[in-house]
Amino acid sequence: MALLTCSDVTFSYEGIPVLTDVNFALEAGSYLCIVGENGSGKSTLVKGLLHLKNPSTGSITTGDGLHPSEIGYLPQQTAAQKDFPASVWEVVLSGRQNHPHFPPFYTKADKEDALRNMELLDLLPLKKRCYRDLSGGQQQRVLLARALCATKKLLLLDEPVTGLDPVMTNEMYQLIRRINREQNVTIIMVSHDIRNILPDATHILQLDQKQVFFGPMDEYLKTEAGKQFLGGADL
Structure with a gap:
């Protein structure tokens, strides 16, 4: 199918x-x-x-x-989103919000998946950096990792x-x-x-x-x- x-x-x-x-x-x-x-x-x-x-x-x-909720999505960024005051880790991990867990707590599997996708996209050195302080290319890699956290397919x-x-x-x-x-x-x-x-x-x-x-x-x-x-x- x-x-x-x-x-x-x-x-x-x-x-x-x-x-x-x-x-x-x-x-x-x-x-x-x-x-x-x-x-x-x-x-x-x-x-x-x-x-x-x-x-x-x-x-x-x-x-x-x-499942329709398991599509990873990377939208076009607005100026306000580029100035988002969260850490790289927080942004990437937020991609797991469509997975079953008890908000606002992330599971061990959520965190392992986020780390795996950060490693794939060479983002681990930026883990603690503030998202809004990154270059445009770095921000796109962060958002790509976030989208990957939402899907495997x-x-x-x-x-x-x-x-x-x-x-x-x-x-x-x-x-x-x-x-x-x-x-x-x-x-x-x-x-x-x-x-x-x-x-x-x-x-x-x-x-x-x-x-x-x-x-x-x-x-x-x-x-x-x-x-x-x-x-x-x-x-």
Whole structure:
């Protein structure tokens, strides 16, 4: 069974459809890049995948043991969030809040998972640092570790390299690649940076207030939609 399936999904606001005809199934271990111009429906779909907005028609289902609350999510940061006055340890550990325990107490398993993800992303030397004192790249790594604490199966990343310099951008892509390939965590990434995603993504979903394309990356590159979105380059 697919890890995530959208079947004939339409989203509406006040009865007016804003995204229609979404149909795709994603297998475990895939790396899906969602692309489209501003206003194409990407943010609406993200809300739907996180069960923050219900489809007006169709269904979104999970399989392979994935519960909807167990999707790790890395959102775009606001200025206020970048100034959050908590330690790196507290931010990462907060990713375990969707796991069964008795708030406000974290279990031994929660703490072990947080430490494991911090080690994976080379964050242990920053454990006691204040989050707001970190660089933009360091903050993104902290938030990625936090998202990993929420899941073992699926990460949803919304423009994860926005505002990062080229070196930090490359580092972030390398970390996401490792998580996908070495940890077998399925990746869904919303991104405008499709050229840098080309070596890693297995599938593309293009939206333009409806589903324009879904399929393997190599097939997308042969389509007119793919060539136009990539600026007509000879690929």
